[in-house]
Amino acid sequence: MDIVFKAINDPTRREILRFLTHGPQNAGMIAQQFNMTKPSISHHLDLLKQAHLVDFSKNGQFMVYSLNKSGFESIHAWFQLFTLYFELPKPKIRL
Amino acid sequence: MDIVFKAINDPTRREILRFLTHGPQNAGMIAQQFNMTKPSISHHLDLLKQAHLVDFSKNGQFMVYSLNKSGFESIHAWFQLFTLYFELPKPKIRL
């Protein structure tokens, strides 16, 4: 669980996630979007993988990354508690 | 925006938020829930404040903390992008 929050804490990783909403991309294309070395991006992708926020498959020499629903579902599950809190009807005062 | 993700990255801060779903509490009561010094908790509360995840008001010598909807709304706004992505109908293959 902790790993998901850690993963989305970094602005570069959030940008990677946003970029992947345009569809699956290989590591090189992702790295190209950022002013950062490939090893750095590789490390960020690894963390996103650990958090199950991205998935990957190998296509020849290319690693293709895509969004993975399951990481997002764990964020949603956590968030639910607060959604309920704020949606809870406030106690009415009897006039 | 970054500050919200930073705030929810720490497990102690997430526990504080969860504790506050039981209703507003003063700083001492919050600190009491954790195996940690008051200054540490005070620091965590400060960060949650900055992220607009909690609100506070002074009641005599007590600081009363409560959940603040607006911080949660910014998380929700970010999350929305991915909700849309996963809900998007997948392109159908014509038979």
Next chain:
DNA sequence: TAAATAATTAGTCAAATATTTAAATATAAA
């Protein structure tokens, strides 16, 4: 007003994190 209570601010330090360069691995193309 003096002492006690509630909480924060300041300063310090160890642990965790993000980035870089260099080396290694795997696949593809010549």
Next chain:
DNA sequence: TTTATATTTAAATATTTGACTAATTATTTA
């Protein structure tokens, strides 16, 4: 099979973070 390309792993470094103790501020009570 040699060379080039795509990507990851490893090692080193700088920065950020979280926790503590000590000192400070604000409020209440004796």
